[in-house]
Amino acid sequence: MSAPAASPPAASGGGNRPTLLATEQISKTFGGLVAVNDVSFAIPEHSIVSIIGPNGAGKTTFFNMLTGLYKPSIGRIVFDGQDISRTRPDQITALGIARTFQNIRLFATMSAVENVMVGQHARMRAGLIGSILRPPRVGREERDVRAKAHEMLSYVGLAERVHGELAVNLAYGDQRRVEIARALASEPRLLLLDEPTAGMNPQESDQLTQFMRRLRDERNLTILLIEHDMKVVMGVSERITVLDHGEKIAEGDPVDVRANPVVVEAYLGKQG
């Protein structure tokens, strides 16, 4: 595994920055199945943190609790000092958490630009009457939102000529880009990426890794990542949390986690 050249993880550490998001002993059960069990976890502001684990470890369930799609059965989630355990997904987005999905969930029959415009929904004000009468305030808002959508799409590297293309017609890599642009458009403080490199070749994965650092530094974002590609995870993460069978089995910086025998066992099975 190549050493990530100028990556700040080692330098910055996780130590004394304020916590942006914390979970306090959250669990999620579906009937008798325990998907996530008693996981406590914290993300310092302005960091890139990863969750890894074998398939079915409960990573995505964990994500869905953070974004309000599932309510934790037990425990509390605190974002920026506010309890969001029972908050609706749209309100969580308005508070400043945005996400992408493991299996891309773009609005297929909307264009790339329109998708990103939906991402700005929580930052817009036009209501029913305003949308019908369209006073200058609303007209301006529409124009601004559209301009910003184009800007976001260019920022994530989508070629200008496909901005108006329907999402369903975009190439796979471009769909991933649009999904990130849509999430960024909601002006989040915390960005959750669910296996963003799935289906990408090594070169594209490298680009995305670079891009995540840019997001953190240029847009002052905090990023939480679920990822299978160990090269990406080890290269970009400041801290890694390992889930297995819904439980947190290890946590630490990449070097520690890689050396941890419990983690190796979870991934490869017991040695000897």
Added chain:
Amino acid sequence: MTNAQEFVRDHRNLVGAVAALSIAAILPLFMDPLSTITHNCILAGAYVVMALGLNIVVGFAGLLDLGYVAFYAFGSYTVGWFASDHFSTVNGGKGIHVVAGEFAAKLPGIHLNFLLIILVAILITGIAGMLIGLPTLRLRGDYIAIVTLAFGEIVYRFAVNGDQITLAKGATLTGGRQAISPIDSIGLPGFKEFDSAISLRAYYWFVLVLVAVVLFVNFRLRDSRLGRAWIAIREDEVAAASMGVPLVRTKLMAYATGAAFGGISGAFLGSYLTSVNAGQFQFGFSIFILAMIILGGLGSIWGVAFGAILLSFINTYFIPDVFNGVPHKLGLDFDLTVLNFGIFGFLILIVMVLRPQGLFPERRRALELTEGVTADSTFEVHAP
């Protein structure tokens, strides 16, 4: 390209709407002011208003509503209650009159000006729309249809049996199968009171204005923050909620807006037909309006308007006037009119088989049908 050409290209819908409405506006001048054709055109206009209202709910937001007739009923009863002598004992038999017409001003009962009636109808149906919406919000697809169907049926039952429900001394909820009649004719400030005994043209132009309004609202909403949110919800509720779209509020807005147009049109029809009869509010009517949307193309504004006009004329002209005698010619002993709902059903069946996206499909809807792109899931997106 010249400026004019560019303007037409950029504002195709505006230009199209102005052209279509202008032609429609001069049309009655070539028709006998009391003729059946004028009457049929007025009905078609009222149905366009309803169909485009329902289009917001079903076409835009993707919420299958089988109880739209309820809003027709609420609108009609608004005009029945507040523009007739139905509540004849109110105010000690002297009645309440607000900018009422010359004739109506002498009658007992409540008589509000029709513009006020429209406002009240919007209010009543908007609230009713939200009430019907609330229990359906946690449901998806077919289940929404079942709940709305039941709601339409409940309203119908209340309408039919409303003459047994006494609100106060001498005042019942509805007239039941005995119509509330007569209803005040429409009188607008600055215009002579409409008189359907002399000419139907005033009603024609009035409903044309309503059509213009509903067209305007449809186009504006489609290309707005709300319109995008509706498409997003229709395609993927989970992603929509995760992008900051509040599901409950956004859906309720669709219900309320759609309901309001049902109410406006219902109030107009009540006044135009000068009676409000519970028999008008049967389940079949919901399907009649829904069929217009499906025939024209779900979500397609021009398609829906066309579907409404076409089905309306099939109902008021082609079946009773043109083909009514066909069964007799074939040696069968019945009129074609008894089959009208069967004929609508058959038309829908043909459309479903040959052209499921409708006659003038909306681009997205056609894609959704062919690509199967809508997502479904079981996340707990609604807060407890």
